[in-house]
Amino acid sequence: MSSSIRLIVRFDSNHGFPVDVTPSTSVEDLKKLIARPRGLSTDDVRVIFCGRELQNHMTIKDYEFDRQSIVHVVRGRANAGSRSRAVREINLGGVGDQLGSIREDEASEGHSEGPQSLAGVDQPKPQFFVYCKNPCKELKPGKLRVRCADCKQSTLILEQEPGSWDDVLQPKKIRGRCQNRSCHGRFAEFYFKCGAHPADENENVVALDLVRTNTRQISCITCECVFDCAIVFPCAHHHVICLDCFRLYCATKLNDRQFVETRDVGYTLACPAGCENSYIKDAHHFRLMGDHEYQRFQRFAAEEFVLQAGGVLCPNAGCGMGLLPDGRERRLQCSNCMHIFCRNCKEPYHQGQCQSISAVPAAVEQANRFAVDPRRAEKARWDTEAKELIQRTTKPCPKCKVRIEKNGGCMHMTCTQASCKFEWCWLCGIEWNRNCQGSHWFG
Numbered sequence: 001m002s003s004s005i006r007l008i009v010r011f012d013s014n015h016g017f018p019v020d021v022t023p024s025t026s027v028e029d030l031k032k033l034i035a036r037p038r039g040l041s042t043d044d045v046r047v048i049f050c051g052r053e054l055q056n057h058m059t060i061k062d063y064e065f066d067r068q069s070i071v072h073v074v075r076g077r078a079n080a081g082s083r084s085r086a087v088r089e090i091n092l093g094g095v096g097d098q099l100g101s102i103r104e105d106e107a108s109e110g111h112s113e114g115p116q117s118l119a120g121v122d123q124p125k126p127q128f129f130v131y132c133k134n135p136c137k138e139l140k141p142g143k144l145r146v147r148c149a150d151c152k153q154s155t156l157i158l159e160q161e162p163g164s165w166d167d168v169l170q171p172k173k174i175r176g177r178c179q180n181r182s183c184h185g186r187f188a189e190f191y192f193k194c195g196a197h198p199a200d201e202n203e204n205v206v207a208l209d210l211v212r213t214n215t216r217q218i219s220c221i222t223c224e225c226v227f228d229c230a231i232v233f234p235c236a237h238h239h240v241i242c243l244d245c246f247r248l249y250c251a252t253k254l255n256d257r258q259f260v261e262t263r264d265v266g267y268t269l270a271c272p273a274g275c276e277n278s279y280i281k282d283a284h285h286f287r288l289m290g291d292h293e294y295q296r297f298q299r300f301a302a303e304e305f306v307l308q309a310g311g312v313l314c315p316n317a318g319c320g321m322g323l324l325p326d327g328r329e330r331r332l333q334c335s336n337c338m339h340i341f342c343r344n345c346k347e348p349y350h351q352g353q354c355q356s357i358s359a360v361p362a363a364v365e366q367a368n369r370f371a372v373d374p375r376r377a378e379k380a381r382w383d384t385e386a387k388e389l390i391q392r393t394t395k396p397c398p399k400c401k402v403r404i405e406k407n408g409g410c411m412h413m414t415c416t417q418a419s420c421k422f423e424w425c426w427l428c429g430i431e432w433n434r435n436c437q438g439s440h441w442f443g
Contacts, residue, residue, distance in 0.1 A: 023061035150185030163409020221380035235278030238382030267301035
């Protein structure tokens with residue numbers, strides 16, 4: 001089996017070309033392969049990958065490239081002062097709270113080969129999850145990537161690392177400096193790719209920030225079982241629900257037309273325990289119901305919008321067209337199916353008063369509710385006290401064994417001892433690597 005690794009190189013942000021290397025190839029040798037055919041020296045080019053400039057003495061194996069990873073090469077020599085300042089800030093940013101874990105099996109990235117797992121080191125499960133619209137069309141582990149917010153090229157060197165979902169999802173939260181000669185971008189743009197297959201220009205993914213690996217072994221708020229993967233609601237108690245119960249919860253609420261139309265969020269659901277300020281803000285989480293139910297969700301959302309605007313829905317079977325009639329005229333005709341009906345009772349149009357419509361019995365309405373036992377809700381909290389304990393905990397540096405305190409949001413640690421300065425992952429306890437950066441850069 002060949003040990004060759006093919007990288008896709010973009011020189012000065014132009015179209016990529018393949019370069020074959022081996023795991024033992026140094027970054028300096030990679031520069032030679034790129035620079036010499038262009039009449040340049042290795043000192044005149046810089047290799048950038050995932051927000052960092054690669055160092056000459058490091059090897060391809062050290063950076064754990066995927067198959068056909070894209071690296072950016074720019075001309076020009078780095079300013080020693082600015083480079084050391086940026087690296088120092090990144091190193092000092094490596095601290096944070098444990099919301100996750102990660103380093104998925106290399107095979108999930110589509111590797112034909114790659115670096116082997118370190119002996120004796122457990123491989124954490126994914127923490128970043130995405131819904132891959134194309135080609136997977138399902139929930140998959142995600143990989144975090146970064147590029148320049150202006151030119152969209154991965155030629156940006158970060159000045160600090162992300163420490164929370166807000167840093168990643170909100171624009172212009174993290175600063176950097178784009179090395180593209182035609183760009184002066186100063187902000188990072190983070191994005192996700194599907195971790196189940198190699199990067200594809202046609203892939204379309206969205207990050208699902210409420211889906212977490214259940215590292216704390218919290219039981220589901222409804223079935224009380226403990227599953228590896230769960231939804232953590234954005235309420236004060238961070239109630240946990242497993243994916244199967246979440247699908248049932250959504251389907252039940254959808255069938256009973258009990259989704260809520262909110263001004264700021266749209267058509268959505270709150271925590272099943274009824275907590276305040278717990279609405280799901282990203283509707284893509286409802287894709288977990290499946291295509292058919294998600295289409296119903298979209299249709300009901302559109303219908304609810306019409307009703308909120310003072311409109312009516314055509315009651316004819318198989319139609320449901322939204323109408324926004326003028327005035328209070330009782331006789332309405334659907335512009336889609338031409339059905340004529342009474343605006344008040346939704347029956348075929350008639351003269352005289354409408355027949356009274358019996359209300360839904362309270363007992364039936366109560367039976368349709370998705371009830372949550374208070375005792376289960378108490379047990380299903382994503383324990384905030386445990387979170388605070390983790391933040392107070394220290395861990396020994398894997399190299400010099402000096403205990404390091406974790407007090408920020410990033411998993412990238414740097415030993416504070418001047419004689420060590422070892423860069424390592426808080427979760428994995430091993431040297432900081434590309435999989436750690438892509439899978440659990442922050443908690």
